Amino acid sequence: MLESLAISLVDAVPVLSGVPLWTITLLIMVVVAAVVLTFALTYAGLATYVERKVAGDIQARIGPNRVGPVGILQFLADGIKLLLKEDIIPAKADRFLFVLAPYLVFIGSFAAFVVVPFGVGLIASDLNIGIYYVMAITSLVVVGVLVAGWASNNKWALLGGMRAAAQIVSYEIPVGMALLPAVLIAGSLSLQDIVRSQGGLFGIFGWNLFHNPFTFFSFFLYYVAALAETNRTPFDIPEAESELVAGYHVEYSGIRFAFFFLAEYGDMFVVSALATACFLGGWHVPFLNAEALPAVWGNLFSLGVFLGKALGLVVVMMWVRWTLPRLRVDQLMRMSWKYLVPLTFFNLLGVSLWLLLFQGRGIPQMIASLFG
Amino acid sequence: MKGPADLIFYVLAAMTVGSAILVATLRNIIYSAVALLFTFGGVAGLYVLLSADFLAATQLLVYVGGILVLIMFAVFLSNRISSVKLSNPVHFRLPAAGICLVLFGTLAYTAVSPAFALKARVTYQPTTAEIGELLMTRYLLPFEVASVLLLAALIGAALLSRPDRPDVARPDMEEPK
Structure with missing residues (x-):
């Protein structure tokens, strides 16, 4: 391109x-x-x-x-303030790894922005493997967090880093499994293709969210699992202030701390953008086809729609953060492995069966075909 | 092929080989693990150059997101790892050199043999559907054997991490009354 x-x-x-x-x-x-x-x-x-x-x-x-x-x-x-603050590297820390870790986390988080479908033609690179690429590149974050925890030479940092890594690795599975229904419906891993598959004349009923009961639950399962993958409250065990002071970035200050901070907010957006693209129709709105508009207006309009939906989901994350209390670490692991993983597998099976039985048609399409 | 693709190839190859040497020679095992990250990254880059984008992402997901994290966890959970200066000692230099030579010879022989079909132009076509179809038809048996192997590993891990006596519940995993 x-x-x-x-x-x-x-x-x-x-x-x-x-x-x-x-x-x-x-x-x-x-x-x-x-x-x-x-x-x-x-x-x-x-x-x-x-x-x-x-x-x-x-x-x-x-x-x-x-x-x-x-x-x-x-x-x-x-x-x-963060730029001007003194950059402190603890004397007992491992200097090289201490400096390297924020970059790994930052790269892992912001490389995912490359495949976010902001609009009709607004995507930095429409990779064939879009969703899969996001899952793969975010694994750099895990390594970065582990390295940060170890290099700080601090008990809290090490505990926080290990908790964060365990949590991200655990929740990667339900996140991937909950996204797969959208891939199955679109028949493609490219995010732009997935968004296009949700267009059509049904307005919001063309969205994967309303395709069938399984995709409806899939969206919520994804949102919960993704919330945990970004290490945010109620899943912020890695930086639980009351236990770990600040978790893996406790020794970081100034601009290096800012990298971790920015990566967390970047993760929030990527997660919300994936939810929007896979379940909420991406840049589609009812009764108006952005692709039919003139190029400039179509792109601007679809950009606005996409950002509106994605940032709305980001605000929901903030709302949840100040509403729910934090889970305990064993409750967190139990939730992933005993509830979310089996549920997402069940959902994936359900969606596959649905697509097989009804030749890929969703409930709105079937209702529409009743009326000719 | 002239131009930037050649340059990118040499940079990636140098990164892969250089960091692989560091993995083998560094004394601190955490440093080895971080060097391994760059080796995996370089190999993924080479896959991308060969237009195998799915394979590249899988390389990152499985090796960086899985194996490397596992290695780091193993290191962190072992006792007093930071105080041990020689955590990655060198043993059996001579036999290792012999094995390496044999392996290198085999790989070099295979690489220069004309068994590989060369692609004229790098194209980024969706490959996942084709891979899936081949896994379900032509390569079904290896695929299933690998699945059974992984299942066995999973059951083994679950068995190992179980408490010794199943009738005694672990107090740290219990809900507070």
């Missing part, structure tokens, strides 16, 4: 024809990556502000309100 873009760019600007094609492709890649990263960082910054405001509302206080109108610039102030 990027190569064809480069070819069309060379065609449009004849001066560039002397430059080898791959340098132009590379340049476009860098620009696309910069755009995606800028979006991700801006989102993460604003999300911290929204989280604090949501927390304030739920706890009946005001939240940040000093920097800028209603405190909206608080995240910029926090960002500058």
Whole structure:
């Protein structure tokens, strides 16, 4: 896709024809990556502000309100503070691994943004294996968290790192199994194909959420398991403040701490974006086909719709965080292995049988066919 | 093939081989594990260059997300690992060198033999459907044998981690009354 873009760019600007094609492709890649990263960082910054405001509302206080109108610039102030703070590496820490770990976590989290289908044509790279790629690249986070916990040379950090890794590895299974129904219905691992398979004339009833009873439950199973995979409350055992001070990043400060922090918010968005793309119809809205609009408006419109849905799910995560108490570590493991894993397997079997029995048609389609 | 693909190949190959050497020679086993991460990453990159994107993602998922994490867990759970300077000692240099030579010879012989079909152009076609179909038809027996092996490993792990006496419930896993 990027190569064809480069070819069309060379065609449009004849001066560039002397430059080898791959340098132009590379340049476009860098620009696309910069755009995606800028979006991700801006989102993460604003999300911290929204989280604090949501927390304030739920706890009946005001939240940040000093920097800028209603405190909206608080995240910029926090960002500058984190950049300027002293970068402390503990004397007994393993310097090399201590420095390496935040990058692993950050890369693992933000590389997943590459395949998020923001709009009709707005996807950095529409990989054939989209969903699978996300599952694979996020395993870097596990290694990063483990390395951070070990390199800090701190009991709390090590315990937090091991808890986080155990939790992410455990919940990877229900997350993958809960996403597979969408893959089965679309017949493709590409996220853009999965979104396209949910279009049609049925409005919101074209979404996988309403395809059949199993996909309906699949969405909720996915959301719960994914919430646990991002290590957020009520599943924030790895950084349980009352037991572990802060978990695997207890020794990190300044910009290195910011990397972990940003990665957590990046994870939240990726999880919500996958839920949106796989179950909530991605950038589809009822009675309006974004693909039929002129390219610019179609893309802008679909971008707005997709971000609206995904960020809505992010806000639900924040809401849940300040509503539910934390699970204990054995309850957490039991929930994954004894309840979520069997349920998602059952759901997957149900969806497969449904697709086999009804030739891939969902309930809305069957109802529609009743009326001709 | 000229251009950046060649360069990327050499960079990835250097990364894979270089970090593999580090895995074998580093004395600290945690460092070896981190070097192994780069070896797996390099191999995944080579798969991508060969347009085997599914295989590359599987490489990351299974080896980085599974095996590497398992190795690290094993290290963390062992006793006083940080105080042991030589946690990755070297034994049996001579026999190891012999085995390596034989293995290298076999692999080199296979690699230069004309048994491989060469693709003219790298294309990124969806490969998952084809892989799935082959696993369910032509390679069904190896697939099933591997599944049975993994199942046996799972049952073994469950048996090993069970409390010694099944009638005594473990107090730390009980709900508070």
